[in-house]
Amino acid sequence: MALDPNAPLGLRERKKRAARRAMSEAALRLAAEKGVEQVRVEDIANAVGVSPRTFNNYFSSKEEAICSFIVERQERVLEALRERPLEEPLWEAVSAATLETYGREGEPNRDAVKLARSMILHPSVHGEFLKAHATVERVLAEGILERAGAGPENALNARLMAAIVESAVKTAFFHWLMNEGTEPFLETVSVLLREAAAGIPSLTGPEAVKKPKNQ
Template sequence: MALDPTAPLGLRERKKRAARRAMSEAALKLAAEKGVEQVRVEDIANAVGVSPRTFNNYFSSKEEAICSFIVERQEQVLEALRDRPPEEPLWEAVSAATLETYGRDGEPNRDTVKIARSMILHPSVHGEFLKAHATVERVLAEGILERAGAGPENALNARLMAAIVESAVKTAFFNWLMNEGTEPFLETVSVLLREAAAGIPSLTGPEPVKKPKKQ
């Protein structure tokens, strides 16, 4: 019997998510306090009262745990998308679910800019950061396809739409990070999604140079 993708999460899955979230939050906290290089898997496991072996059942490395919040946030976007009215146009539903999810915690605190930059730009963490974004793009594409209906053409368009949304979020985040938090993250995401919906009119390029007619 096929599982209903819209069914509520079972108790076991909720517990697994809670454990994963606790370890991810501990990894982030320890990395912020001690620096990424000084954090060990044992430290993260001890912080939440589990064994290193249990930690390794959830994450392959401390860097993956640090970046796990990215994947969890996208799972929340997927849940928000499933809750959107069924008659709502697809792009509007995806945009609304994205903004709703990222807006729950409000604008990122500017005090976290220095910590976020030092962690995200750390060579080993940056690689996991990009891998996490690739994962959430796939998760969102599956959610879009679930709403749009299966089919070869829909599958291709779902991946494209997910890539556009994820690029908007990632671009807004790095814009916020590199500008010391002075550029509002949520507003930038909203603007980028609106421009994408309108065909990104700002990317018009220079006027073509007219070649002189041959005499």
């Protein structure tokens, strides 16, 4: 069942997300300090003052905790999308939500990025990294579909649109990383999203209803 786009997160959900974020941050920090192989679930749980059982209610492994920041960021994109005006054209709303979310974080920290990249390439973490990116596309696609309206064609195109957005972000990120930040990350994302807009498939939505049929 589609969620109300304007419904705010409840207190329970906010607390769950805060706990999940705290455990994810602890997992990243400990992995950076000790190395992935030396970190135990018990270490992460102790760092945030919860039991290993509580940790396991949120994550299936330390590797999932390390990679969960990827999904959490996309959940913030989804929240931003739900806050966009319903009359705003769909692609403009998705682009604005993406840029708004990444804009809050500012330019990436190069040393932190390199450290995170080395952890993500670790054999035991890489599989969870790929799973996280697959989840990212699904999360955004569900948000797009909420806005566009359910239907087989919209479901397919929503997934495609989400994949395009995720690809633009990853392309901008690696361009920024490989070029030593000579071009601002957020500016590159914005350029790629604008260039991608010409090839976006048409999805029905609030703005489409108002367009005359002869246009």
